[in-house]
Amino acid sequence: xxxxxxxxxxxxxxxxxxxxxxxxxxxxxxxxxxxxxxxxxxxxxxxxxxxxxxxxxxxxxxxxxxxxxxxxxxxxxxxxxxxxxxxxxxxxxxxxxxxxxxxxxxxxxxxxxxxxxxxxxxxxxxxxxxxxxxxxxxxxxxxxxxxxxxxxxxxxxxxxxxxxxxxxxxxxxxxxxxxxxxxxxxxxxxxxxxxxxxxxxxxxxxxxxxxxxxxxxxxxxxxxxxxxxxxxxxxxxxxxxxxxxxxxxxxxxxxxxxxxxxxxxxxxxxxxxxxxxxxxxxxxxxxxxxxxxxxxxxxxxxxxxxxxxxxxxxxxxxxxxxxxxxxxxxxxxxxxxxxxxxxxxxx
Ligand code: PHE
Numbered sequence: 001x002x003x004x005x006x007x008x009x010x011x012x013x014x015x016x017x018x019x020x021x022x023x024x025x026x027x028x029x030x031x032x033x034x035x036x037x038x039x040x041x042x043x044x045x046x047x048x049x050x051x052x053x054x055x056x057x058x059x060x061x062x063x064x065x066x067x068x069x070x071x072x073x074x075x076x077x078x079x080x081x082x083x084x085x086x087x088x089x090x091x092x093x094x095x096x097x098x099x100x101x102x103x104x105x106x107x108x109x110x111x112x113x114x115x116x117x118x119x120x121x122x123x124x125x126x127x128x129x130x131x132x133x134x135x136x137x138x139x140x141x142x143x144x145x146x147x148x149x150x151x152x153x154x155x156x157x158x159x160x161x162x163x164x165x166x167x168x169x170x171x172x173x174x175x176x177x178x179x180x181x182x183x184x185x186x187x188x189x190x191x192x193x194x195x196x197x198x199x200x201x202x203x204x205x206x207x208x209x210x211x212x213x214x215x216x217x218x219x220x221x222x223x224x225x226x227x228x229x230x231x232x233x234x235x236x237x238x239x240x241x242x243x244x245x246x247x248x249x250x251x252x253x254x255x256x257x258x259x260x261x262x263x264x265x266x267x268x269x270x271x272x273x274x275x276x277x278x279x280x281x282x283x284x285x286x287x288x289x290x291x292x293x294x295x296x297x298x299x300x301x302x303x304x305x306x307x308x309x310x311x312x313x314x315x316x317x318x319x320x321x322x323x324x325x326x327x328x329x330x331x332x333x334x335x336x337x338x339x340x341x342x343x344x345x346x347x
Pocket of ligand 1: 177178179180219257260289290291292313314315316
């Protein structure tokens with residue numbers, strides 16, 4: 001019986017905490033009214049053995065007084081501040097024994113998780129992670145990368161230009177369109193050999209199932225003596241085996257970039273349709289980005305002698321390799337940035 005009384009008190013108190021004007025009279029009726037829970041419970045008192053009756057009767061009366069007092073207080077405070085719910089000053093009698101609300105525990109965003117995993121894989125084979133400016137001079141984004149002035153290829157990147165004065169040497173200011181902007185910055189540090197991993201936000205005017213206007217790329221750059229294509233292929237193989245598993249296929253296709261020669265595009269077999277072809281991929285292959293041997297002019301822009309040193313570079317989308325993770329079934333990249341908690345909470 002005591003337990004029942006305490007339960008009644010706790011139930012009433014938690015309802016009171018949340019109550020507004022209309023609720024309060026209903027709470028009175030439900031607990032203290034003629035057929036209220038407390039009133040009915042008190043009616044059972046005479047059925048108790050004599051020794052218990054006084055004790056339990058006392059408890060019941062105490063609870064009745066508390067509830068009456070609380071309901072009166074609540075009525076008064078709601079009159080004073082009609083809009084306020086239950087601030088502690090409006091309702092000083094808080095039952096500290098009531099269980100609190102559990103804080104919801106968040107998790108790292110899928111893209112952050114992917115960046116961490118990619119970083120760890122490349123660090124295992126000796127790459128050092130760096131970051132370069134998100135808002136960058138045209139020279140690092142294009143000029144130093146062997147793009148002639150007014151080359152139409154600059155349009156491929158559909159770059160966002162920032163409304164700032166044009167620097168006579170460095171040109172206009174842009175939102176970094178690719179992580180390749182970090183290549184010459186890294187070279188100009190003057191330390192060789194280079195094994196750089198640059199992961200950063202990039203911006204382009206684009207949006208469809210496999211493009212967003214802000215996305216992430218990771219760029220590898222290796223410069224040293226005797227670096228050749230077989231080293232590039234070895235690094236690609238190591239990355240794909242580690243990140244996607246040994247069963248997945250990847251390939252390189254001849255391509256053209258201004259800043260690599262020869263250049264390749266890198267594709268991986270599509271993880272959504274298992275290579276049979278779907279709305280996301282091209283006939284079972286999804287293009288991840290580019291790669292190639294660093295163009296001598298780029299080495300020169302970075303004050304490195306191309307007669308002595310060679311290098312390779314690759315740059316791919318983080319979101320794209322993430323989409324290719326087996327079992328994830330991410331077929332529209334834009335969901336990553338829709339802030340949809342039902343989606344995000346699953347990871
Ligand atoms: N920067 C190129 C792009 O964004 C990719 C690339 C990086 C190509 C490095 C070659 C070497 O498409």
